Amino acid sequence: MSPTSSDPHDPTAKPTLPDGVVAFVKRDCPTCELVGPVLAALSKETPLTVYTQDDPAFPDGVERIDDTDLAVSWHHEIEAVPTLLRVEGGQEVERALGWHRGEWEALTRVSDLGPGLPELRPGCGSLSVDPSRAPELAIRFSGSKLTARRVEIAELEDEQEAFFDRGWTDGLPIVPPTEARVLSMLEGTSRAPGEVVATVPPDLAPCTVEKVAINAVMAGCKPEYLPVVIAAVEAACTDEFNIHGLLATTMSAGPVLVVNGPIRNAIGMNAGKNVFGQGNRANSTIGRALQLVIRNVGGGRPGEVDRATLGNPGKVGFCFPEDEEGSPFAPLNTEFGFEAGTNTVMLFPGEGPRTVVDQIARDPESLCHMFADALRHMLTPKMVLAFDAIVVVSPEHSRIFREAGWNREDFRKRLHELTLMEGDDLVRGARGIADGLPDSVRGNKIPKFKPDGLRIVHAGGGAGLFSAIIPGWANGEMGSAPVCRVIAP
Amino acid sequence: MTTVLLDPSSEAVPAERVRPARLAELTGKTVGLLDIRKARGDVFLDQLEERLAERGASVIRYAKPTFTKPAPIDLRHEIATQCDAVVEALAD
Numbered sequence: 317m318s319p320t321s322s323d324p325h326d327p328t329a330k331p332t333l334p335d336g337v338v339a340f341v342k343r344d345c346p347t348c349e350l351v352g353p354v355l356a357a358l359s360k361e362t363p364l365t366v367y368t369q370d371d372p373a374f375p376d377g378v379e380r381i382d383d384t385d386l387a388v389s390w391h392h393e394i395e396a397v398p399t400l401l402r403v404e405g406g407q408e409v410e411r412a413l414g415w416h417r418g419e420w421e422a423l424t425r426v427s428d429l430g431p432g433l434p435e436l437r438p439g440c441g442s443l444s445v446d447p448s449r450a451p452e453l454a455i456r457f458s459g460s461k462l463t464a465r466r467v468e469i470a471e472l473e474d475e476q477e478a479f480f481d482r483g484w485t486d487g488l489p490i491v492p493p494t495e496a497r498v499l500s501m502l503e504g505t506s507r508a509p510g511e512v513v514a515t516v517p518p519d520l521a522p523c524t525v526e527k528v529a530i531n532a533v534m535a536g537c538k539p540e541y542l543p544v545v546i547a548a549v550e551a552a553c554t555d556e557f558n559i560h561g562l563l564a565t566t567m568s569a570g571p572v573l574v575v576n577g578p579i580r581n582a583i584g585m586n587a588g589k590n591v592f593g594q595g596n597r598a599n600s601t602i603g604r605a606l607q608l609v610i611r612n613v614g615g616g617r618p619g620e621v622d623r624a625t626l627g628n629p630g631k632v633g634f635c636f637p638e639d640e641e642g643s644p645f646a647p648l649n650t651e652f653g654f655e656a657g658t659n660t661v662m663l664f665p666g667e668g669p670r671t672v673v674d675q676i677a678r679d680p681e682s683l684c685h686m687f688a689d690a691l692r693h694m695l696t697p698k699m700v701l702a703f704d705a706i707v708v709v710s711p712e713h714s715r716i717f718r719e720a721g722w723n724r725e726d727f728r729k730r731l732h733e734l735t736l737m738e739g740d741d742l743v744r745g746a747r748g749i750a751d752g753l754p755d756s757v758r759g760n761k762i763p764k765f766k767p768d769g770l771r772i773v774h775a776g777g778g779a780g781l782f783s784a785i786i787p788g789w790a791n792g793e794m795g796s797a798p799v800c801r802v803i804a805p
Numbered sequence: 806m807t808t809v810l811l812d813p814s815s816e817a818v819p820a821e822r823v824r825p826a827r828l829a830e831l832t833g834k835t836v837g838l839l840d841i842r843k844a845r846g847d848v849f850l851d852q853l854e855e856r857l858a859e860r861g862a863s864v865i866r867y868a869k870p871t872f873t874k875p876a877p878i879d880l881r882h883e884i885a886t887q888c889d890a891v892v893e894a895l896a897d
Contacts, residue, residue, distance in 0.1 A: 464816070465812040467811070467812050469807060475810065479810075521817050523815070531813050560874060561872075612815075795873045
């Protein structure tokens with residue numbers, strides 16, 4: 317009564333089940349232990365085959381088939397033990413999960429099963445769906461759906477060193493992208509592994525969901541972060557965002573990611589204390605995954621197409637969520653036409669945040685003057701209109717706007733008014749600085765920022781009268797514009 | 806036991822092309838001057854144009870829309886079909 321298969325040596329071939337009643341059990345399941353004597357009694361009444369998942373000697377008193385490699389359980393999609401099947405002509409026609417006397421009697425056509433047992437006892441999880449084993453089993457029994465080249469690392473070779481040597485890391489260790497890890501990562505998206513997400517500069521290489529997943533594993537992402545990474549790759553590789561130029565520039569900027577919507581909390585991002593800093597896995601790895609895609613798929617490496625004079629530490633990866641719940645303002649993504657509550661990631665070409673301290677202001681007007689003064693000096697005190705900025709307002713500062721009833725537009729409008737620059741201060745030589753604009757701007761007032769050049773985000777810890785400016789890079793069609801994308805599941 | 810990892814790169818193998826030979830002389834040749842649109846790149850190219858003309862080359866001027874993006878494919882094609890050589894100029 318052994319099972320037959322079209323090819324017993326091919327692990328991807330589905331084994332045929334014998335006709336009659338078929339049971340799947342494991343010793344490490346109290347319900348299976350409970351029904352052991354029932355199976356022994358049943359085997360005397362009807363053709364019965366028992367597959368055992370963990371202990372080939374379990375249960376006593378029946379003919380057992382060793383399924384410790386879980387091939388039969390996996391192929392027949394056993395999710396719980398005990399599972400009882402009725403098989404006719406090689407086809408499953410009935411299935412019962414756990415112990416339920418009525419269901420077992422109906423399925424087996426045998427009455428008075430398990431006298432003395434309770435009527436009902438739920439089973440346990442099948443080993444074939446155990447999260448610690450399922451990815452390996454999927455590889456073995458389904459045949460791989462992944463197409464990336466396999467890189468064999470010898471036993472005496474160090475995986476980290478092998479990846480460093482091939483130029484596939486950003487200088488920090490990576491999580492080795494095994495097939496099992498990449499398959500687990502792909503569980504985080506409904507998109508097919510072979511689907512092309514974007515064409516990644518500078519090499520203009522097509523990047524599949526699978527390649528994003530490999531780099532996300534390396535960055536340390538969990539599967540639930542993958543949709544954010546995919547959306548970020550899509551946004552980065554648009555003509556508007558122009559990741560090629562942002563990579564190639566001698567200036568310090570890199571992609572800055574701001575996440576909005578319920579997914580922030582669902583994946584455990586930190587919008588509070590130390591929001592730009594270390595310590596939160598999602599914040600730390602999502603931006604890194606994007607940068608690894610640019611490096612590995614796009615071929616964008618420092619010293620090659622990346623010509624940054626200084627760079628900034630955020631180029632390892634810079635991603636944070638907005639604190640929407642604590643904000644007096646509508647969420648950032650509403651500026652891009654999305655409904656509040658939509659999951660989005662916005663990419664901004666930015667450099668490191670710089671702190672704005674104001675511990676005295678108790679009204680928006682005073683606070684706006686302080687922000688404006690800091691903004692006027694962003695990059696150089698003579699640079700106008702060419703660079704955008706994100707203003708990150710922390711809770712102790714945002715409270716001042718809330719109490720005064722200011723919304724996002726009130727705040728932005730006042731910042732624009734207060735960052736109008738006197739042309740006389742901007743010309744070459746003015747204020748003892750050789751750099752500057754032509755004399756023709758004398759006597760004019762010139763805005764520091766374009767009308768859409770200030771983005772406002774709420775984030776940070778609850779204590780501290782500090783906010784921050786994230787300076788941008790060459791804006792608009794000349795360089796890079798912020799791009800906000802929906803995060804699709 | 807070996808570990809099998811997945812290649813995170815594009816796995817692309819770049820096509821290798823032979824560079825055209827340097828021009829032996831400039832007389833009668835057409836040289837493209839591509840301004841990438843950095844500040845004062847035009848000043849530098851004006852000087853080059855003068856020098857090239859002195860040596861008997863004719864010059865065609867081109868410009869990228871912005872220095873932050875690669876030259877559009879149509880522009881690259883135009884230069885390739887119209888010129889014997891090209892100088893891509895960077896200045897700041």
